[in-house]
Amino acid sequence: MLSTGEARLRDEDPELTELLDGEMIRRDETLSLVASAGVADASVLAAGAAALSDVTAEGYPGARFHPGAGPFDGVEALARTRAREAFGAGHANVQPHSGSAANLAVLTALLPVGGVLLGLRLDAGGHLTHGAPASVTGRWFEPVSYGVGDDGLVDHDQILRLAREHRPGVIVAGASAYPRQFDHVRFREIADEVGAYLLVDISHVAGLVAAGLHPNPVDVAHVTTTSTYKQLDGPRGGLILLGRDHDRPGPDGAPLSRTIDRAVFPGSQGTPSPAAIAAKARALARVREPGFRRTARLVLDDAAALAAALSERGHRLLTGGTDTHMVMVDLRSTGLSGLMAERALEECGILANRNSVPGDTTSPAVAAGLRLGTNVPARRGMGPPEMARCAELIDRVLRHAARADSTRHRLDPVHRDEIRAEVRALTRSFPMPDQPVHEGVR
Ligand SMILES: *Cc1c(COP(=O)(O)O)cnc(C)c1O
Numbered sequence: 001m002l003s004t005g006e007a008r009l010r011d012e013d014p015e016l017t018e019l020l021d022g023e024m025i026r027r028d029e030t031l032s033l034v035a036s037a038g039v040a041d042a043s044v045l046a047a048g049a050a051a052l053s054d055v056t057a058e059g060y061p062g063a064r065f066h067p068g069a070g071p072f073d074g075v076e077a078l079a080r081t082r083a084r085e086a087f088g089a090g091h092a093n094v095q096p097h098s099g100s101a102a103n104l105a106v107l108t109a110l111l112p113v114g115g116v117l118l119g120l121r122l123d124a125g126g127h128l129t130h131g132a133p134a135s136v137t138g139r140w141f142e143p144v145s146y147g148v149g150d151d152g153l154v155d156h157d158q159i160l161r162l163a164r165e166h167r168p169g170v171i172v173a174g175a176s177a178y179p180r181q182f183d184h185v186r187f188r189e190i191a192d193e194v195g196a197y198l199l200v201d202i203s204h205v206a207g208l209v210a211a212g213l214h215p216n217p218v219d220v221a222h223v224t225t226t227s228t229y230k231q232l233d234g235p236r237g238g239l240i241l242l243g244r245d246h247d248r249p250g251p252d253g254a255p256l257s258r259t260i261d262r263a264v265f266p267g268s269q270g271t272p273s274p275a276a277i278a279a280k281a282r283a284l285a286r287v288r289e290p291g292f293r294r295t296a297r298l299v300l301d302d303a304a305a306l307a308a309a310l311s312e313r314g315h316r317l318l319t320g321g322t323d324t325h326m327v328m329v330d331l332r333s334t335g336l337s338g339l340m341a342e343r344a345l346e347e348c349g350i351l352a353n354r355n356s357v358p359g360d361t362t363s364p365a366v367a368a369g370l371r372l373g374t375n376v377p378a379r380r381g382m383g384p385p386e387m388a389r390c391a392e393l394i395d396r397v398l399r400h401a402a403r404a405d406s407t408r409h410r411l412d413p414v415h416r417d418e419i420r421a422e423v424r425a426l427t428r429s430f431p432m433p434d435q436p437v438h439e440g441v442r
Contacts, residue, residue: 005049028432031390031423033306033352035326035373036176036204038230040279041286042434048235048279055274058265072274079277082284083239086210089218090246091257094280095264095272096238099203099227102264103129104137106223106240109263110197110251111169113140118168118196120154121145122364123356125178125328127201144168148358152319154178156186163194173217174201174225177355177371179303179322184217197222205324206239207231207375210287211296214324219243223260231299231325231375233292234283235276240264295378299325302374305384309391315398318357318369325378329370330357335402338367344401347416349423350394380430389426393419 002010010017040048057069061077076094083092096102107129111117117137119130124147128135131143144166149155163171173187184200191198200217206226208214218224224241228234242257250259265272286292300323307321310329318328331341338354345352356362357369372394377386400415 029349029424029427031350031393031427032376033350033372033374033390034376035353035371036230037373037376038207038233039376039379039433040229040235041233041283044234044279044282044286047282048275050275050278052274052278056271057274058271060261060265072277075274075278075281076272079281079284082281082288083241086284086287087218087224087241088216089224089241089243091242091260093240093261093264094237094277095269096225096240097269097273097276098236099127099201099225099238100129101269102225102227102238102240103127103199103201105263105268106199106225106260107137107141107170108267109259110199110223111141115141115169116144116166117141117170117172118144118146118159118162118166119172120175120178121147123360124148124358125175126172127174127176127203130172130174130201142166148178152358153180154182156183156190159187160190160193163190163196167194168196170199171196172199172201173221174199174203176204177326177328177369179307179317179324179326179328180319181215181323182217184215184220188220191222200224201226203227203230204326205231207233207287207292207296208299208324211293213293213296213300222256228280228283231296232283232287233379235279237273237276237280239280298378298383299374301384302378302382302387303327305387306372306374306391309388310394313391313395315395325373325375327372327374328355328357329372330368331370331398332357332368334398336398337362338369339365340401341370341398344397344404344411345394347411348393348397348419349427350390350397352394377430379433380427382426382430386426386430393423393426 055072058065061073079094080092117131120126122132129137131138144162146159171191173182188198198221200221202209203226205214209216218241222245226239228237246257247255250256252259303322303325307327316330318330342354352370352372354367355369355371356364356367360368362368400411404411
């Protein structure tokens with residue numbers, strides 16, 4: 001049975017409907033190993049599509065600048081409570097429209113314009129908002145960056161040396177392309193020694209943290225941020241969490257939690273997105289269920305199996321393996337760029353994105369590495385045996401691609417079709433959760 005909205009969409013806008021149906025088919029038929037991808041639960045999507053879409057209400061629960069926010073106040077208060085419970089936080093702000101918006105709000109709260117920001121370099125796995133030159137955070141602030149050692153691991157001695165030399169106001173721990181745990185306690189020691197705030201960005205591993213399978217930085221950091229659509233199975237959006245320092249005075253003398261809230265609204269955003277906050281509330285309830293924990297466990301087991309199987313086939317992995325959902329392949333000895341690998345895999349129905357690796361001399365648009373992640377396969381119910389199968393398929397694609405005509409970079413159609421059919425057989429056996437039957441479509 002179609003809802004009224006869905007029926008009218010199909011009826012009145014076939015052009016858009018066809019594109020949306022195409023996306024449902026694409027997500028089901030392709031094998032997504034995109035490390036930043038998640039799968040929003042159907043109940044999350046339903047909460048986010050509800051009546052709250054029409055509420056416009058600047059401010060916070062009980063202190064709005066518009067009338068009529070009663071039910072929304074309840075929803076936002078519930079989302080905050082659930083965020084605190086999910087992460088053991090003392091304070092949560094659920095309004096950021098994205099992880100980037102959360103980071104921007106926190107940085108503007110803690111750092112003056114021109115203040116020194118110490119974060120992980122982009123090619124070593126850092127995020128744009130950690131002070132990359134292409135980001136506003138690299139222009140408003142004075143970015144200094146740390147890298148990784150020859151072993152691929154974050155080098156704490158280097159961070160301490162840079163911190164003593166540059167006296168940052170904020171140090172950021174956390175990454176978009178780093179397959180290992182951060183030592184939050186060590187970071188906090190360094191931050192305390194130089195009088196910096198510690199921001200830990202757990203966008204990629206928030207689900208593992210919530211499941212208790214990855215160190216929880218919330219009480220160690222001054223502020224923790226995350227996006228909600230990666231491992232939390234939530235809507236597009238961000239979260240800011242504060243732990244034991246939440247009521248300590250911030251840079252302006254007010255409690256840190258108030259300074260952060262004001263940096264979100266009115267500092268960097270206007271009205272919140274009430275529907276997205278309802279969806280966050282739903283997602284944050286799900287992360288405490290046993291099913292979510294089981295999936296998080298599978299994410300880790302899958303990543304370990306994928307890493308082991310790729311290593312066995314001779315692929316070079318950054319840091320030699322993983323202790324998260326992420327596996328980073330260094331392609332520099334294969335003759336393939338990240339872009340070539342990404343394209344060849346996509347031709348066969350396998351999705352994984354190109355990514356820079358430490359010391360990369362190519363541009364980020366080409367890149368010398370490939371980033372893989374197991375969030376989506378685990379949510380389809382794929383386990384370690386299927387990950388060994390994925391590694392075999394990836395290995396075959398990369399070998400064919402390395403031998404492919406170097407001017408066309410296209411796979412031999414026979415090989416391509418053969419692998420594509422095997423990928424399709426695998427995805428058919430493990431359909432996306434809640435995939436509506438798309439019979440009759442097309
Ligand atoms: C994805 C990511 C973000 C940004 O999140 P968006 O919601 O895409 O803006 C921030 N930090 C890290 C480490 C990320 O991986």
